[in-house]
Amino acid sequence: MSERQEVTRARLLRATLEALGRHGVARTTSREIATAAGVNLQAITYHFGSKDALVAQALVDAVRKWIEPARTALTGIAGDPLGGLFATVAALRAALDEAHEHVPAYLEALATAARDEAVRAPIVAMLAELREALAASIRELRDAGLIASWVEPEPMAALIVAAGDGFVLHTTLDPDAHSPGATLDQVTRLLLAASMRDEPE
Amino acid sequence: MSERQEVTRARLLRATLEALGRHGVARTTSREIATAAGVNLQAITYHFGSKDALVAQALVDAVRKWIEPARTALTGIAGDPLGGLFATVAALRAALDEAHEHVPAYLEALATAARDEAVRAPIVAMLAELREALAASIRELRDAGLIASWVEPEPMAALIVAAGDGFVLHTTLDPDAHSPGATLDQVTRLLLAASMRDEPE
DNA sequence: GTCTATAACTAGATAGAC
DNA sequence: GTCTATCTAGTTATAGAC
Numbered sequence: 001m002s003e004r005q006e007v008t009r010a011r012l013l014r015a016t017l018e019a020l021g022r023h024g025v026a027r028t029t030s031r032e033i034a035t036a037a038g039v040n041l042q043a044i045t046y047h048f049g050s051k052d053a054l055v056a057q058a059l060v061d062a063v064r065k066w067i068e069p070a071r072t073a074l075t076g077i078a079g080d081p082l083g084g085l086f087a088t089v090a091a092l093r094a095a096l097d098e099a100h101e102h103v104p105a106y107l108e109a110l111a112t113a114a115r116d117e118a119v120r121a122p123i124v125a126m127l128a129e130l131r132e133a134l135a136a137s138i139r140e141l142r143d144a145g146l147i148a149s150w151v152e153p154e155p156m157a158a159l160i161v162a163a164g165d166g167f168v169l170h171t172t173l174d175p176d177a178h179s180p181g182a183t184l185d186q187v188t189r190l191l192l193a194a195s196m197r198d199e200p201e
Numbered sequence: 202m203s204e205r206q207e208v209t210r211a212r213l214l215r216a217t218l219e220a221l222g223r224h225g226v227a228r229t230t231s232r233e234i235a236t237a238a239g240v241n242l243q244a245i246t247y248h249f250g251s252k253d254a255l256v257a258q259a260l261v262d263a264v265r266k267w268i269e270p271a272r273t274a275l276t277g278i279a280g281d282p283l284g285g286l287f288a289t290v291a292a293l294r295a296a297l298d299e300a301h302e303h304v305p306a307y308l309e310a311l312a313t314a315a316r317d318e319a320v321r322a323p324i325v326a327m328l329a330e331l332r333e334a335l336a337a338s339i340r341e342l343r344d345a346g347l348i349a350s351w352v353e354p355e356p357m358a359a360l361i362v363a364a365g366d367g368f369v370l371h372t373t374l375d376p377d378a379h380s381p382g383a384t385l386d387q388v389t390r391l392l393l394a395a396s397m398r399d400e401p402e
Numbered sequence: 403g404t405c406t407a408t409a410a411c412t413a414g415a416t417a418g419a420c
Numbered sequence: 421g422t423c424t425a426t427c428t429a430g431t432t433a434t435a436g437a438c
Contacts, residue, residue: 107308
């Protein structure tokens with residue numbers, strides 16, 4: 001594939017993502033995408049087969065931009081549980097701060113995924129990867145004796161990912177919904193509680 | 202407003218909600234809504250002013266169906282913290298089980314809310330009500346000495362609502378993402394940890 | 403109040419020149 | 421490979437009969 005083709009494809013994807021974030025799948029037209037990308041209308045059909053295929057790929061890309069930084073941050077924990085933990089938390093916070101601008105497109109992606117298998121499958125796979133990376137980190141922390149033995153890596157990872165997702169969605173829709181500092185404090189308390197050796201029965 | 206009018210409006214709203222859940226805002230047309238509702242195409246304009254206005258109202262209704270049962274369940278706690286707690290948990294579980302069928306429309310609503318103030322405002326208000334109801338319950342439980350004093354009602358309520366929301370969204374997209382029993386067990390453990398009197402410092 | 407018929411418009415896809 | 425010009429089909433909104 002020629003370099004010029006790659007450039008055109010990238011411009012189209014980028015323009016699509018921006019348009020989706022601005023006014024959603026429903027009101028994003030081929031003409032607007034092509035104009036914003038600075039390419040011809042026909043280029044969409046030529047490079048992606050159809051407008052729907054271009055939109056589907058752009059939506060999956062939107063989710064990737066959202067999930068990838070978080071997953072990358074988690075790998076910092078591997079091999080150095082305690083030291084990596086702080087770096088990971090810092091990286092996650094940075095990823096979250098940046099996440100809000102992608103949320104509208106992310107929501108479009110989720111809404112489309114609920115209906116369209118071609119969009120759903122790759123998104124579900126990415127979410128699964130994120131959960132697994134987090135579960136591995138939790139397991140390592142637990143084996144190092146840093147958190148309570150009753151913590152089960154997989155379910156706890158799923159719970160944390162879901163909570164983080166919901167938190168960002170709600171915060172984006174309503175900035176007043178959460179006080180970041182107060183929420184962080186409560187999460188920290190919960191983590192401390194989970195790090196106690198006591199086995200509640 | 203006549204009874205006949207009410208019936209037509211209700212049928213239109215119901216048909217719109219179903220169509221939105223099936224194939225999203227983007228591919229829901231006035232013709233399909235009118236046909237499914239068994240009314241005339243023109244009725245949309247007559248009763249709601251425009252297709253967009255009808256869709257907006259249907260989306261807000263979708264969120265209401267989602268949030269209302271959860272909020273109602275929480276009121277059971279008032280005045281009888283311990284006894285109400287079990288009833289509330291049972292009611293919440295029932296509400297969650299039923300929630301999955303509404304998720305596609307709920308996601309459409311969130312995606313639209315991210316862009317459209319007329320949809321966003323009522324949704325944000327409903328979410329805020331839900332958080333407040335939960336915060337009141339938490340406060341009551343805390344004052345009754347059933348949970349640790351370090352639990353702050355508002356931030357903890359916001360956290361729980363966000364987590365529950367994310368949990369249902371992820372579970373709907375990928376039924377294998379969470380093992381309900383295992384997740385519930387971890388939540389229970391966390392709650393038990395939060396109910397300890399120990400003040401972690 | 404509800405219908406039929408249609409107007410006015412915009413969409414995505416395509417044909418064919420270059 | 422990329423453009424211009426155009427086609428066909430679909431959309432919402434409206435006019436006017438009943």
